[in-house]
Amino acid sequence: MSVVTLTLPITPPFDFRHTLTFLTGFPPTQGEQGTGGELRKAARLGGQTVGFVVRASSNGLALTLHPERPLEDAQVQALRERIAFFLGADVDLNPFYTLAGQDDAMGPVVRALHGFHQPRFLTPFEVACWAVLTQRRPLAHALALKRALSDAHGGMWEGHPAFPEPADLAGLSVGDFQALIPDDRKARALHAVTQAFQGVQTADLAAAPYDGVRDWLLGLHGIGEWSALFVLLLGLGRVERLYGNTGTPLLNELLRAARPVYGDLSPQQLWAIADRYGEQQGQWAIYLRSRSAFTSNPERAA
Known part of the structure; x- marks a missing residue:
């Protein structure tokens, strides 16, 4: 086994503590990672299992790969890109924060989660x-x-x-x-x-x-x-759009997450707020749902 150590660049603001907090309670990956001050997780690549550890560092995130057998350079790069994408490390939050700055109700949410980059699934x-x-x-x-x-x-x-x-x-x-x-x-x-x-x-x-x-x-x-x-x-970090449909589970999820922030919204009022966020409406929904996941029973954030 050849351990490989790399640096993952980040797009600030980025608070890795929020990443660990979110993953600790993320229902779909319960029991699949360790989050005690660092992230310890495993991925599959080309027929082998590669363990990896991510820690906060002074110049980004420190990544250590633990493969079952030596990795080729292309495999190292593929894993580096996959893990960076999984962590949302290169997401620019500033367009969302600019819009949220015009939304008084979202101010406390953004302040509480400032620097939170939504982790995705590995694939x-x-x-x-x-x-x-x-x-x-x-x-x-x-x-x-x-x-x-x-x-x-x-x-x-x-x-x-x-x-x-x-x-x-x-x-x-x-x-x-x-x-x-x-x-x-x-x-x-x-x-x-x-x-x-x-x-x-x-x-x-x-x-x-x-x-x-x-x-x-x-x-x-x-x-x-x-x-x-x-x-x-x-899975893809596509935040450009939400589809308003009063019959979907999305509506119930968003209303449950939004009402503590905005009050007793109707579905029409909810979608009107989402529309104000344009191509950041998915990021808006992520912050609303993540606030709920941080502060309530994690089983409700599935």
């Missing part, structure tokens, strides 16, 4: 799988199903499970998924999502036109409006 594939697993299932059940996939086809580093890459699951049939996930609908959806993400690059999805990516996601078996938005926000 959009993992988010898509989680979206399938958590549909109509309690959190504990969804976590158990996710862990079953990691145990069977992912990896482990120092007790931290690594979720499989699409390549790890590429050879599985629908029947193979059913053996791991005793739910026919979910097994078929996981198989479809796995096939769709084969060879798809996160950077391409993050840069492609928003509507095209959304339509592609909605075309996948088992991915609906809420799941697609979840992948766009927490």
Whole structure:
């Protein structure tokens, strides 16, 4: 094993303490990382499991990779980019903060979370799988199903499970998924999502036109409006848009997060506020939901 030490540049303001606080209570990755003053987690890359540690440093974030076997330079760079993207290290919060500065109600939220860069999932594939697993299932059940996939086809580093890459699951049939996930609908959806993400690059999805990516996601078996938005926000960092629909879980989530900040909003008032944030409306929603996640039962932030 060849340990590799790198620096992850950040776009200030960046407060790593907020990152650790958020990940400590983030339901979809419960038990998958250590957050005691540093982040300890595992990822899959090219058929091996790589543990990694991230610490705050004077010039950004210090990253240490712990692979099972020596990494090639291209693999090191790929992991560096993936982990930086996972941490939202290069997100410029200033456009959002400028708009929030014109919103008196958001002032206390921004001050409390100043420098908070929303962590994402390590890959959009993992988010898509989680979206399938958590549909109509309690959190504990969804976590158990996710862990079953990691145990069977992912990896482990120092007790931290690594979720499989699409390549790890590429050879599985629908029947193979059913053996791991005793739910026919979910097994078929996981198989479809796995096939769709084969060879798809996160950077391409993050840069492609928003509507095209959304339509592609909605075309996948088992991915609906809420799941697609979840992948766009927490898998790809796409904050340009929210879709106002009074029948979606998004409305209930946002109303629950927004009412302590804005008062007893109607759905129409909520979307009117979101519209004022333009292409930062996703960031606005993230800060509202994150405030709730920091201050309430983490199970409600799933």
